[in-house]
Amino acid sequence: MAQPPGPFERVYDAHAVGIYRFIYARVGNHPDAEDLTARVFLRAVEQLDTGRPPAQIAAWLYRVAQNAIADHWRAFYRLPLVGADHVGPGWEPVAPGDRPPTDEPDRAADRVRRLLGRLPPTYRRVLELRFLERRSVAETARAMGISDGNARVLQYRALRRAALVGEANDA
Amino acid sequence: MPDDERRLDEAAERFGRYLDALLGDGRPSPAAVDDGDEAEMARTAAELAAGSRDAADSLPDPAFLDQLKARMRHADEAIGALGTPPPVRERPEPRGLGRWRLTRRQVLQAGLGAAAGLAAGAAGMGLTRPGGSPAPDPTGSGAPLVGGDGFWTEVATLADLPEGGALRFSTAAFDGFVVNDGGTVRALSAICTHMGCTLRFREEQGDLRCPCHGASFDLTGRLANGSRAWNDGGYLGDERAYPIDLPDLARPRVKVEDGRVWVWTAQV
Incomplete structure (x- = not known):
């Protein structure tokens, strides 16, 4: 019998497809979208407090995704990478009224x-x-x-x- | 002017390679893109490529989703095995490696097969060094040493491990390589820190290569073809370097006695 999902698996189930589409829309190819999506959730395993309210968890994930996308493009501009550890993710939505982009x-x-x-x-x-x-x-x-x-x-x-x-x- | 035209032809041809990769759903390389204006063009092209796809073609590959989900499940199991409920903090944790953060990072670095065993080791580490940083590294690599509760296991003889060589070993809790990096013997996890695939040793290149997405780790356990290599002109003839940065490979302690190589493996 399958174990009931733990906190990280639940966060993943709720957001994996949404985060992937958010990233794919900005990098335009699946190999990079897979890498960056993996990066977001592996960072969540390291740093996300899964006891937070759902809205804060969503905001955190999309913020980390934005940072990952920014780093992806910084390589094209030959700019130094910000690196995951240097960016404070924060719990607020990325912009006032910004919602996880389902549409x-x-x-x-x-x-x-x-x-x-x-x-x-x-x-x-x-x-x-x-x-x-x-x-x-x-x-x-x-x-x-x-x-x-x-x-x-x-x-x-x-x-x-x-x-x-x-x-x-x-x- | 012929010179301008030739330059434009060359730029169009080079940038064409970026577009071919992008539209063929390969991984486009920044090497095909000049900085500045062309980077902006590459970005516009990426948004056009995504926006011109049917919704069904914008969805992730189910196999990819399953693989990453398995990593989440293992993280849940490994962190659950620590026996410490996740702390609920009112404020973000202070900078630096808190105990909880350290153990989580180590759990993550252990990869799939070794997560539970390493979690046990990391818990022991947390007890002996509350709030501390990983053990100092006598051999100079930045990779944190894996210590904690465990025992020494003999995995190879030095005679079988010439300079520049590597041998696979497996213990109950750990899949790894012992490597001889110019006379320094080191043990490294065989599990890629990206998606948990098992690395292969490439003798000619002297690296540990991931068959899944092409990450290469050097014999200190660091990603050798990451974005830094990219900015410095590539990696050992790879057409393109690995576009993201990954954590170092987990690195258990190792000792050589009487020509025999021992590795410290965590208690399961």
């Missing part, structure tokens, strides 16, 4: 539509083919009637523009 995937899909809608048609087209339809560079090039090299340059320029548009959106 995450829908909001992400909305953001994609909004972002693509603000790009010039060629840029929008190349990103639609690559991201929404998941076509390869070669297939994208064929669909647009350009060379593979040009398709690569086009997706590069399109993302450069998208990053700028995205920043303006955030502000």
